[in-house]
Amino acid sequence: MHNGRLDVRRRSSGAMLYAVLTLLCLVVLLPIAVLVSASFSSENALVQHGYSLLPQQFTTAAYGYILSNPRQILASYGVTVFVTMVGTPASLLITALLAYPLSRKDFFYNRQLSFYVFFTMLFNGGLVPWYIVVTQIFHLKDTLWVLIVLHLVTPWYVLLMRTFFSALPHEIVESAKIDGVGEYRLFLQIILPLSAPVLATVGLFSALMFWNDWWLGLLYIEDRDLIPLQYLLYTTVKNIEVLDSLPTSTGTAIPSESARMAMAVIAIGPIALLYAFFQKYFVRGLTVGAIKG
Numbered sequence: 001m002h003n004g005r006l007d008v009r010r011r012s013s014g015a016m017l018y019a020v021l022t023l024l025c026l027v028v029l030l031p032i033a034v035l036v037s038a039s040f041s042s043e044n045a046l047v048q049h050g051y052s053l054l055p056q057q058f059t060t061a062a063y064g065y066i067l068s069n070p071r072q073i074l075a076s077y078g079v080t081v082f083v084t085m086v087g088t089p090a091s092l093l094i095t096a097l098l099a100y101p102l103s104r105k106d107f108f109y110n111r112q113l114s115f116y117v118f119f120t121m122l123f124n125g126g127l128v129p130w131y132i133v134v135t136q137i138f139h140l141k142d143t144l145w146v147l148i149v150l151h152l153v154t155p156w157y158v159l160l161m162r163t164f165f166s167a168l169p170h171e172i173v174e175s176a177k178i179d180g181v182g183e184y185r186l187f188l189q190i191i192l193p194l195s196a197p198v199l200a201t202v203g204l205f206s207a208l209m210f211w212n213d214w215w216l217g218l219l220y221i222e223d224r225d226l227i228p229l230q231y232l233l234y235t236t237v238k239n240i241e242v243l244d245s246l247p248t249s250t251g252t253a254i255p256s257e258s259a260r261m262a263m264a265v266i267a268i269g270p271i272a273l274l275y276a277f278f279q280k281y282f283v284r285g286l287t288v289g290a291i292k293g
Contacts, residue, residue, distance in 0.1 A: 039063070039261035046257045062258035066266065072224065072232065073266075079144065080229040081270075084210040087148040091157075091206045092199060099158045100187055103165035104173075114162075121155040134220065146220045147228060151209055157202045164198035165191065211271045233263045 030053070037055045038046060045056035067073060101107045102114050124130070140146035168191065176186045192199065217231030227235075240256050 035261050035264055039258055039265050041258055043255045043258055059258075062255045062262035065255055065259050066236065066262055072227075073229075075225050076227050076229040076232040079147070079226055080211060083144065083147045083213075083228065084207055084271075087151060087210040088203055088207045090148065091152045091154075091210075092203050094152050095154070095157050095161055095202060095206075096187075096192065096195075096199070098153065099161035100165050100191060102158070102162040103168075117155045117158050121159075131219065141220045142223050142226060144226060147213065147216050148210075150216060151206070151213065154206070154209070157205060161195075161198050161202055164195060168194060208271060212267075230267060233267055236263060 033053055034051050037053055038051050039062055040055040040058055040060065041052075042057035042059045042061065049056055098117070102110060102117070104110070107113075134146060134150070135141045138149075140149065172190060172194075173186065176190055181190070212230055214228065214230035214234050217228045218234070221227055221231070237260060240259055
């Protein structure tokens, strides 16, 4: 009898948990559904009736307006995809190579280097010296590398990965050294395979950073063929705002609201698919990396 009541309680608790999780999923998905719906709604319907879950006066005018210059869109997509595909693994490797020595207590310069990494989280030299160094010393202006190199190391990711490495059993390192394993082999064949959760987490953060970056394009890119996708969408929004404020002789309204929604759909579509692949590592990488300071 007691076991039966316990099973009923467990089932009811499980049902409540699933109900709460379902509600949370709906809360997350509803804004995305409204976003997609608005991108396929006519401008007049959005102005008159507002946003809804289903498109009002279905039209693809917003996408037609944005894709009126497909060459530029494709070029910007190519730039952003290249920067993300090259920058993410490069950033992940460099971050791991920096974080692993910081996690080793037998590393002589542990405290000094850790302080240097932490210091850069709080202070920087300012925009003008940074711009001068990038353009006058490294000559990275109007190159794809300026969109990659400046995001290769993020101090917070270094500290997150260092904390995860510190949580790994130290006996693994000692056993490997007893067996004659060198430092490079230890790092590549033992430490990295055990660190899949934090690598996936930091890799996802880095991919989002490279994909969503528009600030570096604004500062350092003037060549139209090298403009990243997010900066192109940013300039498109500004152009729509300017054109929308001007009187038109043809009487044709610019799909300003629906075009903004369509641009958001175009921007978030590919990168959102990454969550499906990294979701199982994401929470574990964050929680384990945050256990210790």
